[in-house]
Amino acid sequence: xxxxxxxxxxxxxxxxxxxxxxxxxxxxxxxxxxxxxxxxxxxxxxxxxxxxxxxxxxxxxxxxxxxxxxxxxxxxxxxxxxxxxxxxxxxxxxxxxxxxxxxxxxxxxxxxxxxxxxxxxxxxxxxxxxxxxxxxxxxxxxxxxxxxxxxxxxxxxxxxxxxxxxxxxxxxxxxxxxxxxxxxxxxxxxxxxxxxxxxxxxxxxxxxxxxxxxxxxxxxxxxxxxxxxxxxxxxxxxxxxxxxxxxxxxxxxxxxxxxxxxxxxxxxxxxxxxxxxxxxxxxxxxxxxxxxxxxxxxxxxxxxxxxxxxxxxxxxxxxxxxxxxxxxxxxxxxxxxxxxxxxxxxxxxxxxxxxxxxxxxxxxxxxxxxxxxxxxxxxxxxxxxxxxxxxxxxxxxxxxxxxxxxxxxxxxxxxxxxxxxxxxxxxxxxxxxxxxxxxxxxxxxxxxxxxxxxxxxxxxxxxxxxxxxxxxxxxxxxxxxxxxxxxxxxxxxxxxxxxxxxxxxxxxxxxxxxxxxxxxxxxxxxx
Amino acid sequence: xxxxxxxxxxxxxxxxxxxxxxxxxxxxxxxxxxxxxxxxxxxxxxxxxxxxxxxxxxxxxxxxxxxxxxxxxxxxxxxxxxxxxxxxxxxxxxxxxxxxxxxxxxxxxxxxxxxxxxxxxxxxxxxxxxxxxxxxxxxxxxxxxxxxxxxxxxxxxxxxxxxxxxxxxxxxxxxxxxxxxxxxxxxxxxxxxxxxxxxxxxxxxxxxxxxxxxxxxxxxxxxxxxxxxxxxxxxxxxxxxxxxxxxxxxxxxxxxxxxxxxxxxxxxxxxxxxxxxxxxxxxxxxxxxxxxxxxxxxxxxxxxxx
Numbered sequence: 001x002x003x004x005x006x007x008x009x010x011x012x013x014x015x016x017x018x019x020x021x022x023x024x025x026x027x028x029x030x031x032x033x034x035x036x037x038x039x040x041x042x043x044x045x046x047x048x049x050x051x052x053x054x055x056x057x058x059x060x061x062x063x064x065x066x067x068x069x070x071x072x073x074x075x076x077x078x079x080x081x082x083x084x085x086x087x088x089x090x091x092x093x094x095x096x097x098x099x100x101x102x103x104x105x106x107x108x109x110x111x112x113x114x115x116x117x118x119x120x121x122x123x124x125x126x127x128x129x130x131x132x133x134x135x136x137x138x139x140x141x142x143x144x145x146x147x148x149x150x151x152x153x154x155x156x157x158x159x160x161x162x163x164x165x166x167x168x169x170x171x172x173x174x175x176x177x178x179x180x181x182x183x184x185x186x187x188x189x190x191x192x193x194x195x196x197x198x199x200x201x202x203x204x205x206x207x208x209x210x211x212x213x214x215x216x217x218x219x220x221x222x223x224x225x226x227x228x229x230x231x232x233x234x235x236x237x238x239x240x241x242x243x244x245x246x247x248x249x250x251x252x253x254x255x256x257x258x259x260x261x262x263x264x265x266x267x268x269x270x271x272x273x274x275x276x277x278x279x280x281x282x283x284x285x286x287x288x289x290x291x292x293x294x295x296x297x298x299x300x301x302x303x304x305x306x307x308x309x310x311x312x313x314x315x316x317x318x319x320x321x322x323x324x325x326x327x328x329x330x331x332x333x334x335x336x337x338x339x340x341x342x343x344x345x346x347x348x349x350x351x352x353x354x355x356x357x358x359x360x361x362x363x364x365x366x367x368x369x370x371x372x373x374x375x376x377x378x379x380x381x382x383x384x385x386x387x388x389x390x391x392x393x394x395x396x397x398x399x400x401x402x403x404x405x406x407x408x409x410x411x412x413x414x415x416x417x418x419x420x421x422x423x424x425x426x427x428x429x430x431x432x433x434x435x436x437x438x439x440x441x442x443x444x445x446x447x448x449x450x451x452x453x454x455x456x457x458x459x460x461x462x463x464x465x466x467x468x469x470x471x472x473x474x475x476x477x478x479x480x481x482x483x484x485x486x487x488x489x490x491x492x493x494x495x496x497x498x499x500x501x502x503x504x505x506x507x508x509x510x511x512x513x514x515x516x517x518x519x520x521x522x523x524x525x526x527x
Numbered sequence: 528x529x530x531x532x533x534x535x536x537x538x539x540x541x542x543x544x545x546x547x548x549x550x551x552x553x554x555x556x557x558x559x560x561x562x563x564x565x566x567x568x569x570x571x572x573x574x575x576x577x578x579x580x581x582x583x584x585x586x587x588x589x590x591x592x593x594x595x596x597x598x599x600x601x602x603x604x605x606x607x608x609x610x611x612x613x614x615x616x617x618x619x620x621x622x623x624x625x626x627x628x629x630x631x632x633x634x635x636x637x638x639x640x641x642x643x644x645x646x647x648x649x650x651x652x653x654x655x656x657x658x659x660x661x662x663x664x665x666x667x668x669x670x671x672x673x674x675x676x677x678x679x680x681x682x683x684x685x686x687x688x689x690x691x692x693x694x695x696x697x698x699x700x701x702x703x704x705x706x707x708x709x710x711x712x713x714x715x716x717x718x719x720x721x722x723x724x725x726x727x728x729x730x731x732x733x734x735x736x737x738x739x740x741x742x743x744x745x746x747x748x749x750x751x752x753x754x755x756x757x758x759x760x761x762x763x764x765x766x767x768x769x770x771x772x773x774x775x776x777x778x779x780x781x782x783x784x785x786x787x788x789x790x791x792x793x794x795x796x797x798x799x800x801x802x803x804x805x806x807x808x809x810x811x812x813x814x815x816x817x818x819x820x821x822x823x824x825x826x827x828x829x830x831x832x833x
Contacts (some may be wrong), residue, residue, distance in 0.1 A: 138573070198609070199611050214791075242778065246779060246780075249679055405560075405563060
């Protein structure tokens with residue numbers, strides 16, 4: 001788009017120049033004239049890549065949110081010690097190398113030299129220490145503190161480019177944990193000066209923060225001092241609209257260069273447009289219904305299994321994900337470490353479901369109240385249809401986000417009894433961060449996302465053991481066992497693993513969607 | 528007249544204080560905990576409580592309200608929970624955008640509505656009347672977000688004549704302003720038609736004609752002035768309707784105004800920002816209604832205010 005604009009403008013001037021040449025102006029003068037025009041014209045054509053999402057960022061503080069859309073904006077400006085590559089392997093980020101002691105309780109990170117923060121400060125071990133201490137300090141009340149506080153005991157600066165983490169217990173996936181956006185490294189000067197990180201960004205990433213106009217956009221510009229490859233686009237502009245059709249129209253008109261995520265319902269029609277390409281990537285995101293085990297009859301394993309058999313997952317993939325999904329055979333995501341492909345998916349078998357309900361003593365059916373937000377309503381409606389033949393009456397309680405969060409994340413004593421439809425993806429792509437928050441007894445709301453209050457001591461023990469087992473093969477075995485128990489007991493009805501889609505204008509290259517749902521735009525450029 | 532104005536001006540702060548109390552109370556009684564939303568779904572209860580303390584939400588309702596009122600009088604509407612920017616600075620950027628959009632829509636609605644209504648009345652039962660009434664019924668019965676989406680698809684996506692989203696040039700105003708004006712135009716047209724029809728059947732119009740005045744003078748000088756009284760009242764009331772409609776229109780068109788701001792603020796229970804936005808909206812509606820009241824006295828001298 002930009003290149004075509006440039007050529008058409010330059011061509012326009014060349015037509016005028018032909019007229020000038022007729023009056024025999026010297027070649028040198030023409031050259032000076034054209035050069036002068038280019039100097040004037042080119043800066044005005046700074047290439048800006050506009051990305052549209054469905055939600056506005058919550059804050060600019062990387063450690064004070066758990067929202068994917070906010071993370072997408074911040075990921076281009078902040079960096080962590082480690083990161084995932086395109087094959088979802090952990091690779092160096094701000095750390096070039098790291099080692100754990102044999103007991104897995106002390107981790108030493110060698111830091112990258114020559115890295116400079118956006119405010120001109122040098123990146124050193126002190127920055128790492130200060131960033132993590134800020135995250136861990138309970139007085140700061142940061143939203144993601146709970147992920148790190150149970151793990152990290154102390155951070156020690158060995159020298160300018162070496163830092164040591166002392167952990168409270170063995171944690172073999174610590175290198176994955178520090179890759180999460182909430183562990184971004186912030187300029188120590190900004191922290192010392194008390195600059196509000198809710199509205200400012202001072203990281204080391206390939207893009208620098210320019211402005212956040214509330215309700216309008218976030219603008220970033222390329223960081224010419226970036227230690228890695230300097231971005232090819234001059235600016236990234238983030239916009240948002242809750243109306244999905246507006247997102248798609250923005251892409252069609254070129255007012256947005258990238259829309260992420262692209263709603264599956266629009267994917268097939270956009271694929272027909274030569275100006276747009278649809279990117280798709282298999283991700284860890286798993287859609288599920290968490291069955292509320294606190295109340296009858298869902299406290300009965302047979303009933304939960306029956307509902308699993310009565311769910312037509314293929315139907316859901318076809319109708320809702322428009323084919324962009326894969327049946328979930330396990331309660332955890334397929335990209336995370338520890339996923340067991342051998343776990344057997346529940347087949348759609350209404351006869352078996354009836355049989356199980358009869359055995360459980362619920363031949364006449366019962367009521368299942370389900371709490372959903374707008375986006376997940378269609379799943380509940382589909383289940384309503386599927387389960388009605390078994391006499392099960394699905395009551396849908398549709399709530400807007402704040403109300404939903406209030407109703408669903410209530411402690412056991414105050415629980416409202418809803419089963420809940422939602423999705424989960426582990427940023428660290430590890431079984432510990434996937435399974436523990438969803439199925440461990442210690443993860444009952446409001447502290448965790450075990451929304452159905454599933455509790456099994458054996459599972460708790462396995463999850464605890466998996467978290468501290470260093471040997472990867474042994475860890476896999478432990479998590480495989482845990483997955484099978486959770487799956488067999490039907491704590492969740494795992495629907496499918498979503499393919500993540502992005503709509504991108506055809507003249508843009510270098511956009512990546514990662515298996516952990518992140519969109520990477522550092523290498524994007526206009527053809 | 529002066530008494531009336533003074534009386535109105537004295538009531539003004541009372542209205543604002545009452546509204547601010549209502550918003551303050553309603554926000555705190557509807558479900559949704561800003562501390563939980565801010566701390567994150569997976570945050571521990573301890574983190575949520577810390578956040579609540581940081582936001583000052585653990586204080587008694589009247590303490591919170593008292594602080595809000597005291598600061599508001601000094602022009603300080605607080606700080607946005609999410610972005611930590613001052614509410615005044617955020618509103619300072621977004622309100623002018625909404626105001627411009629509403630004014631353009633207002634002008635469109637009034638001009639088209641009044642002219643179409645009057646023409647429909649003058650040419651009652653003609654094709655003009657039928658077309659105007661058809662469009663008025665269509666306007667009153669179709670949702671403005673639907674009209675907006677259809678307009679965007681046709682004029683921005685298919686034909687490429689107009690920009691789709693945001694602000695920047697006069698062209699950016701066309702689609703949002705027309706879709707926002709859609710419903711009020713229809714109502715004003717219907718109101719103007721019926722008001723004009725009522726007036727042109729009066730005896731004094733017959734007298735005017737009997738005096739030998741030409742039709743233009745009869746309609747404009749004698750009929751319109753009287754027909755305008757209910758029309759202006761409806762127009763005045765519609766400022767609030769337009770401001771409310773701007774919430775949807777701004778959301779659909781990514782218009783960086785008060786309405787769009789409010790939608791985001793409500794979603795995340797950003798109390799200070801919601802309070803500030805609603806207060807500003809109420810103040811502008813009350814002001815416009817006051818101006819309309821004054822205008823009516825100018826149009827209809829029979830109305831004397833004591």
